[in-house]
Amino acid sequence: MKKPKIWKATDDERLLAESGKIYRVGFWVLAAGILLDVLMKAAVYLPAWVGEAGIFPLLGLEGMVLIAALVLCALLAAGRGILTLGADPEADRFPAKHYALVSLGLGLCLSVISLLLRAVVHPHWEFGPGALILVFGLITLFVTGATFAVCFGTLYLFFRIARRRRRRFREQEEK
Numbered sequence: 001m002k003k004p005k006i007w008k009a010t011d012d013e014r015l016l017a018e019s020g021k022i023y024r025v026g027f028w029v030l031a032a033g034i035l036l037d038v039l040m041k042a043a044v045y046l047p048a049w050v051g052e053a054g055i056f057p058l059l060g061l062e063g064m065v066l067i068a069a070l071v072l073c074a075l076l077a078a079g080r081g082i083l084t085l086g087a088d089p090e091a092d093r094f095p096a097k098h099y100a101l102v103s104l105g106l107g108l109c110l111s112v113i114s115l116l117l118r119a120v121v122h123p124h125w126e127f128g129p130g131a132l133i134l135v136f137g138l139i140t141l142f143v144t145g146a147t148f149a150v151c152f153g154t155l156y157l158f159f160r161i162a163r164r165r166r167r168r169f170r171e172q173e174e175k
Contacts, residue, residue, distance in 0.1 A: 027069075027073075031066055031069070031070065034062045034063065034065070034066040035066060036113075037062060037063075038062065038063040038066070039110070039113055039114055039117055040117055040121075074154070074158050075158070075161070077158075077162070078158040078159075078161040078162040078165065079161070079162075079165055080162075080165065082162060091159075091163075092163065094156060094159050099151075099152060099155045099156070099159075100148075100152060102151070102155070103147070103148045103151035103152040103155065104144070104148050106147055106148075106151055107143065107144035107145070107146075107147035107148040107151070108144055110143055110144075110147050111139065111140045111143040111144045111147075114139065114143055115136055115139060115140065118139070
């Protein structure tokens with residue numbers, strides 16, 4: 001006896017491409033929302049909180065899930081020999097300038113968002129404007145620098161994985 005198919009996948013390439021775009025947009029909206037939630041938690045709790053339990057209470061489960069989802073998507077793409085984020089998806093040389101600008105842009109965006117959230121959540125400042133500028137400058141340097149280093153290093157790692165997989169695919173095709 002033949003089992004009934006509950007879910008039938010389509011073979012139409014246009015529908016697959018369009019649905020892929022739709023789900024990609026939905027994923028990035030969800031990721032941005034979770035990131036904003038994590039940043040709001042950081043803005044509310046971090047200035048007056050010194051955690052004894054590590055970073056988990058600050059990030060929360062949704063932050064960990066977001067990181068896992070982003071890393072999983074990047075690893076799946078790299079495992080198929082492609083690279084994302086706008087550069088040539090099959091480059092043989094690491095596009096350092098492109099990814100440095102992407103990493104720096106992301107770092108600056110996160111820095112501005114974190115500063116705005118900090119200013120909205122804690123609008124009162126007991127010290128003078130010089131101390132405020134110093135603190136905002138240090139936060140900007142730390143957030144931008146840390147984000148740049150993590151993003152650039154991660155993108156380089158994924159580039160190496162993707163390039164190695166492409167070489168394996170080419171070797172298999174030649175055999």
